[in-house]
Structure formats: structure tokens, C-alpha cells
Amino acid sequence: HMSSQTLKGSNLTTVRGINERLILHLIREQGELTKADTTRLTGLSPNAISVIFRALEEDNLLLRGQPIRGRIGQPSVPMRLNPNARYYLGFKIGRRTFELALVNFTGTILAEAKDTHKYPTPxxxxxxxxxxxxxxxxxxGKSPEQISAFNVAMPFELWSWSADFDAPEHEMAAWRDFDLKSQLSQRTQWPVTVHNDGNAACRAELIFGPPVEARDFIYFFVGAFIGGGIVLNGAVFPGRSGNAGGFGPMRVPDNNGADRLVDHASLVVLEHLVAQRDQGLAASLYAEGFDWSLVEPELTVWLTRAGRSLAYAVISALAVIDFEAVMVDGGFPADICKRLVREVQTHLATLDKQGVVCPEIKAGHFNYRAGVLGAAAYQISTEFMIDQNTLLQRSPDALIKK
Incomplete structure (x- = not known):
């Protein structure tokens, strides 16, 4: 009987060596690095670094920058990631939207397709x-052979919240027994993965966003529903069921009628407020390019309510782990995101924070596109980055033998 905590290695010779991953990880974080910088940052020998740089360049993963001429010795050459090293398809299934994008190795969207719907069915x-x-x-301008993977981000258990977003229960129930992964595998030629949408959006911020000083942070994504992710030790921590950072059920005190975060800090709540005045307008809320000034005064009312509820959620989360930063993003334009962040800050200032240290609250960087970018980035995080959290993982056997 194995212990339930087992250190795992990999027998695959194709898996990047840990030092190669470390260097790719650091270059991704810093933008570019010379061999000397990398030697200093990693503590590896200059010789080891040279060998790895050469291998990564031969594999087309790194590109040389302009040589920096110093006063003495060889000019040093900064290396950066090759944007065209890999291409991925990301597909986000939302409660109100579909989004498909072809993304390169550094997070540029080369092509995308979008659609809004009343609710998603298989x-x-x-x-x-x-x-x-x-x-x-x-x-x-890419052939199917150039694509490395097809990665999906979607809400888990789509069927369990149907009433909350006005979807017919019997149609949503079809998701229960639907094997999306195998259905997509039959229709396409790429390896398919399916992940939680909140974790995906969080991953986009971590991998493609500007460098984050914080090693541990909370990430909220306000879509039709509220979700998000948790970053621990500089990597997304999905938890055992892949649902860590699913903040919807978090309890929020003193609110009229409902005590879950999802009942206040979700766009579906704003949609319902607007629908009382104009149903057509409420439905267009999810279309990109929508003019958000059209949903005033409801927007201001909702922002206050969502900001207050998020402030409570932040304090609850900080009581569990002393996160160093909080990020808020969502399916809306950047200026709306900034307003929401200000609301959260305003409410946090007035709440009792005894026993917790409140970190900075920041706006995320990808808005509408966070989910689809994070879906596409799945392989990058598993094959080309270091994840300290996965070094200690339960082995599947240990779970079965309990």
C-alpha cells in the first residue's frame, strides 16, 4: 500500500528536463535573458546553461536577440521565446457565449470566432x-498539422445551475452523460483536453499577463457567473477536483434575498436587472463591443453590489491563505473592470479586517479573452513551465486503494 503522498517522476523521455523548463519559465516571465542572467538566476553552471540554450534554440523554442556589446569579452546575446514555436486551439464554452481562438506560443490570438447563445447544449x-x-x-494561415492541441475551458457541472441562468433543465441535463472530450476527438485530429473555465482564465493571466511579483494570489473572473482560480507557489492550483477557486458558493453576509457570491457578483444578475427595463438590451450584454453606458443606471447599482460582495469574499479567502494579491477580471471592457476594482477597494476599506492583511486589488488584463487564452495555454503550463505544486501529487493508485 503506497502512501497517499507520492513524489512522482515521469518515464517519458519527451518530457522537458526540469532545467530546460526552468529556463523557458524564466524567459517567459522576464521577456528575455542572456546566458549570464540565467546563470545568476538559476545557480546552474555557465556550461550547463550554454548546453540548454543551444538545445532550446535547435528545437525552435528560443530566438536570439540583438547582441549587447559590453566593454570586455564576447557580446552577450539575449534570448527570447519564439512566438511561432507552437500553435494551440483554445475553445471557451460559456453560459452565454462560445469562443474559439488560434493562439501562438506567446499568447497572440491569430484568429478567432465568437457567438452568443441563450444557453449551451452539447x-x-x-x-x-x-x-x-x-x-x-x-x-x-495554419494547416491542421501545425496545431499542437485543442483545449477546452468550460464551467464544470453546467447542468447544476440551469435555473440561475434561465436555461431549460431538461436540455441542460444532456450535459450529464455527454463526453465532450471523445466527441471532439472524433471530429478533430488533435489531442483534446477539457478544464474548468475559471482556472483557465487564471492561467491566462499567469502565463500571458505582465510579470506578477506575487507567488500566491486569488483571481476572480466575473462572467455570466462568478468563477476564478488560485495561484500558489507561482502556479495555478486546481485542487483535487480541478475546481479550486470556484468562488460561486462562497457565503456573503447581509444581502437581500441570497447569501452566495454568485447571486451578486455575476453578470447574470446585471442582466436580470436590465431585463426588467429592456429584454433585448439585457441579451446584448455579452456581445463584445456592446456599449455599457446603455445599461445605466443598473450598472452602477450592480457594481456596488458586486464590489461589496467581492470584498467579503476577499476577506474570507484571506482567512484561509494569506494571499499576496487579488486580481479581478471579467467579461466586460477594461474600464468597467477598473470601476469594479475601485468598488472592491472602497468596500474593503470599510469592512472589519481584524486578523487579515489586505493585499493590493488589481484589474486583470484579458477581459473577454481570458478564458479562451487560458484554454489554449494549457500545454504551455504543463510542458514548458515549472509547477511546484505537481511535484507532490497523490498517485492515482493511492486514491483507488483507500
């Missing part, structure tokens, strides 16, 4: 993919 999901894929590849 049927309209597959239909969207089949319809959008050919033109997407054409626009990006």
Missing part, C-alpha cells in the same frame, strides 16, 4: 466548432 457546441474551425485555420 448539440449547439459541436455545431459551433464544426462551423468555425475551417475558416479559423484559413484566417490564421
Amino acid at each position: 448539440e449547439n457546441t459541436l455545431e459551433f466548432v464544426t462551423k468555425s474551425l475551417p475558416s479559423l485555420l484559413l484566417t490564421a
